[in-house]
Amino acid sequence: MEPRTGAEHLADALTELNVDMAFGLPGVHNLPVWEALAATDVRLVGVRHEQTAGYAADGYARATGRLGVAVVTTGPGAANTLAAVGEAQASGSPLVVIATDVPSTLRRPGVVRGVLHETSDQAAMFAPLTKGQFTVETAGDIAPALYRAARLALAPQSGPVYVGIPTDLLRQRAERAASVSDPVPAPGPVDLDGARRMIDAAARPLVWAGGGALRSGAGPAIGELAEKLAAPVLTTFAARGLLPLDHPCLAPNPVHAPEVGRLWDQADLVIGIGTDFDGLMTQNWLMPQPPALLTVNIDPVDAAKNYRPDLTLTGDATEVVTALADGLPARPGLGDVTAELRGIAARLRQRVRTEEPQAADLLSTLEEVLPTGTMLVTDMCVAGYWVGGFHRVPAPRQLAYPMGWGTLGFGFPAALGAAAGAGRTVCLTGDGGFLYGCGDLATLAQERLPVTVVVVDDGGYGMLRFDQDREGLPRRGVDLVTPDFLGLARSFGIRADHVKGFGRAFRRQLGQFVREEEPNLLVVDATLRPPLNTSPRWYRREQP
Template identity: 70%
Template sequence: MAGRTGAQHLGDALKALGTEVVFGLPGVHNLPLWEALAETGIRIIGVRHEQTAGYAADGYARATGKLGVALVTTGPGAANTLGAVGEAMASAAPVLVIATDIPFTLKRPGVVRGVLHETSDQQAMFAPVTKAGFTVHRADQIGTTVHRAARLALMPQTGPVYLGIPTDYLRETTEASGPPKPLAERVLDLPDLARAADLLSQARRPLIWAGGGALRSEAGEAIGKLAERLAAPVITTFAARGLLPLDHPCLAPNPVHAPEVGELWDEADVVLAIGTDFDGLMTQNWLMPAPPKLIAVNVDAFDAAKNYKPDITLVGDARRVVESLRPASRAGLDELTVRLGSIGRRVRQRIRTEEPQAADFLSTLEEVLPEPAMLVTDMCVAGYWIGGFHRVRAPRKLAYPMGWGTLGYGFPASLGAAATGSGRVVCVTGDGGFLYAVGDLATLAEEQLPVTVVVVDDGGYGMLRYDQDQEGLPHRGVDWDSPDFVGLARSFGVHADRVSGFGRAFRRLLSEFIESDEPNVLVVRAKLKPPVNTSPRWPRKPR
């Protein structure tokens, strides 16, 4: 394909990569991209803030495992995505941020001349929150560089990649260049497989700890079979919720922060850690003791060993490695299943006793959510309850921003998840987080995305209010008079209603809203106490 503009080459490359939708905000520098993408048939969802473009691309990526694409303009437009890109990096979401840069012809090395939107080094802004960055230096490099950047974003461990394009290259006409040659598939060569299998065979109380890498590699079935073979409980991290079916006989109730579940870790003599780095949020800042023996499966040996030192490290794709493990079978599966059922009942009873509103909330979600629905939560108390205790039915049915912990993630990420066309998305957000992207109610209305937004309005930052109460401090900066969220949503043309608490009225309205074909907003006036998986309530304390 000859005689195409740089913008058209970018559109051609995204189309060749199978891109179906991009999220973006137009700016004076990137307008040619909007024209070029319209020619390709790729769906362009315009948003009201660049951070929303980043979060929506993240939500799309988590829902599908495919590349999420955010299209933004130069300087401040690019900079506005950084919080969202940081969350994608911490949660290993494959996102490609395509940002224009000032015209190459106006650049002068080492000098910031004052060109509109100019920065000294735009790519460098993204370095701490991306896997890598690319800046195109000739118009004929655009197509090839798009392929390279996308391939890197999707390569395990997945994550965000930045691509910068000087705006004058978008209109320049050049010859087409083909995609780079694909990388040769890595041959699995793990001499320690036999040692790992022997160690698991000798274990008296083995345990499997599965993280986001296990989910992203689609290792659930292999892990489930291995767990049954070993009669080993499987603890899943926040990023791995839904890895195993809810009725799997080895699935431990979540989260590990609950003392009843934490006992499984404490008594294990061999832990098989799959696709995890044992971050501080899951380990209560590493107050969980290191296991007597640890086998780590990870695509990155350094990542596998940075927090707990493995005795054996198996570097490779989680599914392929687990399928290659052949430990001896152990008895005790029936006893394990009975025990895990007992633990689950004790955890649910603890919630019912300590926070009955949370128990009502969780039971309603379990009852009314249809099978294909996806839950997207924000950094809010209700979201923490979901991240810790909601029973996720399948992989990629929960997006929870506990990688970087970015407030304001939930609503814009739900737009991206809904753009996949795979069914209703339910977003649970607090009043504070919702206000970060409330302008994108316009996007929700224009695109008629199948999203139900549940805004839990506790009149402020409920988690921070709890922190101040715990320290005996007065409330400062955490309380406010909430706006009329119902009226606000309706002003954008989005159906909305309100309810108090999580009782029968909430259950009825949420069920009606989820069954609707239209986007809607349900405002719930309620205050929840934080769950045990939030740091002020962690049961493990420094000695």
């Protein structure tokens, strides 16, 4: 049998890796990939910008827990993905970016000759933003490189990986090279006895669970541990939905509210699971060092980079927490903790209703009208901040919030990937952020993806406007001329409507749109005050 082409080796590898979905933009250098994938069951969704390919692959990975794949072309095409790759890295999304590079026969080491799309070192652009970079040198090396990239991307802590393929190798025929298995370090022993002694000595423990816990699937184990300890569980932005909403130990969000932040201040032991205690969650580390800190993390360096642990249990969150909880006696006081948390939740709901009634309406509508299993994707916008902080997420992988790197324009393209992988998705974006990727309304229409896009139109960058007003500065660069969003959507054949505010009309229209199989877009004229989880309103800055 004649050896297969490099592009066919690529398609074989993705099929063998059980990749069912990829997102990409065709270019003169990567057309053989499109041809090869057409002969497989891998669905290659064509988007209108390479950044969208990266965000869509990220959204797919967050919604499904599977590997996200972006296929882009050389030079500027690869460079266009970098913002999305940075967000995936900061949020721990397993992503492989497959980018072509200039033909190997035309490259001269150390010289940029002016080949179309040539850069001096394409892989180096990705080095600060990825777990690893692979550049293949022969057509037969393509499949082994993709295997290594996929394993690395999915291995905890998961993240993006770059694979560069000189374009001439895609049409070359070669025998497939042998795969290389990178060594996997064996887990070391963990000091469970030491951890249990810390727990025994604590009168008021608190569990702080992060994105690593969610990606590990550690929710049931953490729920059992928390019940045994009668300990509240705080979840980070990346861990929303880790525990069921009716779990007796689930604390309301966010920790940026003083009512919730006191749980940290009162704890004499914090158990941090799958988290690095980042600045966005801790108000740039204004939360005090706990009297005792026990951490569970796949990476002990990551666990210790912001707060000093007294003990770290290194390993997979599910395995370690399960072992830790095994044999622990149940403490009294679970009912008291549950009652305390319900009281906090009631006071927090009243705070939101008093501070920003429209946000309260938005949150209650989302909780009431979204069908079971709906994925919610937000952008960097004021409405998104309210949802990221306060929305009660009913299950894992039902909220994607770009507070890893904080990339404006994430919401809409990530929603495309989420919908392609998981079905009905609601995207909550602002008028400014939506314009970053509104051209992919074409993708939404072409693929008939089940996305409801909610564009909250406040006439510009509302968060930045708030900052300028707060400092007594004139408004500069924040008031925008925006298109007729309804006409724009309808020009692509997408149903669209418009309401004012988040009242009854919004509730009625959103409820109707999310029950439809087709994509649609809803514009909401509304201006919201930013919530407590945005940095200008962090309450600990105001403490003496």
